[in-house]
Structures are given as structure tokens and as C-alpha cells.
Amino acid sequence: MTAPRRGRGRPTVFDTPAQAAYLQAVLSGMRLGDAAAHIGVNRVVPARYARADREFGALLDEAKAVGAKVRVEGVPHDEYRYNVLKCRCEVCTRAARVGRAGRRTDTTADEPPGTETAGAVHPIRAEAAGVGESSTSFLLARAS
Ligand SMILES: [Zn+2]
Incomplete structure (x- = not known):
């Protein structure tokens, strides 16, 4: 009987419940280090496991993408x-x-308040000023 008794209460193995809890933590927007600490494993454990288990790696990638979105949504x-x-x-x-x-x-x-019309008014005003300016300088040029 060599049942592993050490590390009771904190998983020394990254077992299925621990994986699920870790993925859930990452999904909820937790950073990887925080998620690992949250379930009580060293942060290198899930990373190592993700490289070994392709299925878990894919799930973790997905969880990271969702988690990042969750952080942004915050x-x-x-x-x-x-x-x-x-x-x-x-x-x-x-x-x-x-x-x-x-x-x-x-x-x-x-400028009067009313941002709704401001956008429509501006180009007209600029054009009118431009025309006035050029016609004035034109007249001045002719007069001199
Ligand atoms: Zn928005």
C-alpha cells in the first residue's frame, strides 16, 4: 500500500478536477499564475501539462482567449x-x-452647443470662408 498521502488538500497531481478548476479560473479572466495559485499548483504544472496533453493544451488556449476577452469586457x-x-x-x-x-x-x-449639427455645419462654413477669402483677394488683386 503506497497510497500517496503527502500534499493532502493541495493537489500534487494535476488531476481532472484540478484541470477543470484551472480552466474555469482561466476562463473567468484570471491570469495563468493566479489561476494556478487559485487551485494550489505551481504555475509551471499546467503549462507543462498543456505541452504533454494536446487536448488540454487546446482547451487552455481556448480558455486563455476567452479569459482575455473577459478581462477586456471588464x-x-x-x-x-x-x-x-x-x-x-x-x-x-x-x-x-x-x-x-x-x-x-x-x-x-x-460655437453654439449642438454637436449633432456641428458636423454638418463645419464643411459649409469652411467652404464659405474659403470662397469669401479668395474672391476678396481676387478683387484686391484686380483693384491694385
Ligand atoms: Zn464598446
Whole structure:
């Protein structure tokens, strides 16, 4: 009878329940080192096991991908997420637009509030100014 009694309460073997718990921890967004610590194994154990067991390795890759997404999902949808994480959902897109509009109004305080029309008005205004300028300089050129 040589039943392994050492390490009771903390798995010395990376058995099936430990694997499942580890994958679950990684899936939930835990970093690999934290996930290993969470189930009480050294962080090299799952990594070594993933190389030895291709099926587990594939599951771990999948869990890592989902976990990374979960970590990203933990970031609120806002301008930062739009700019840095390239999220193009409605919330982030709006937050980025509002953020840009807010900074634009800061520098051009004479503009009336109403970011909805600002985008449509701008090009017309720029064109009108351009035409006025060139026709004025044209007239000035003719006058001199
Ligand atoms: Zn978003």
C-alpha cells in the first residue's frame, strides 16, 4: 500500500478536477499564475501539462482567449476603450464622439452647443470662408 498521502488538500497531481478548476479560473479572466495559485499548483504544472496533453493544451488556449476577452469586457465602454481597445460598439463610438466634441467646444467657445449639427455645419462654413477669402483677394488683386 503506497497510497500517496503527502500534499493532502493541495493537489500534487494535476488531476481532472484540478484541470477543470484551472480552466474555469482561466476562463473567468484570471491570469495563468493566479489561476494556478487559485487551485494550489505551481504555475509551471499546467503549462507543462498543456505541452504533454494536446487536448488540454487546446482547451487552455481556448480558455486563455476567452479569459482575455473577459478581462477586456471588464473595462467599461467609453472613449478609452474606443481609442485603445478599438471597440466600435455604439456606446464607445458615441463616447469617443462626445469626447472629441467636448474638446472641440473647449477651444472654440463661440460655437453654439449642438454637436449633432456641428458636423454638418463645419464643411459649409469652411467652404464659405474659403470662397469669401479668395474672391476678396481676387478683387484686391484686380483693384491694385
Ligand atoms: Zn464598446
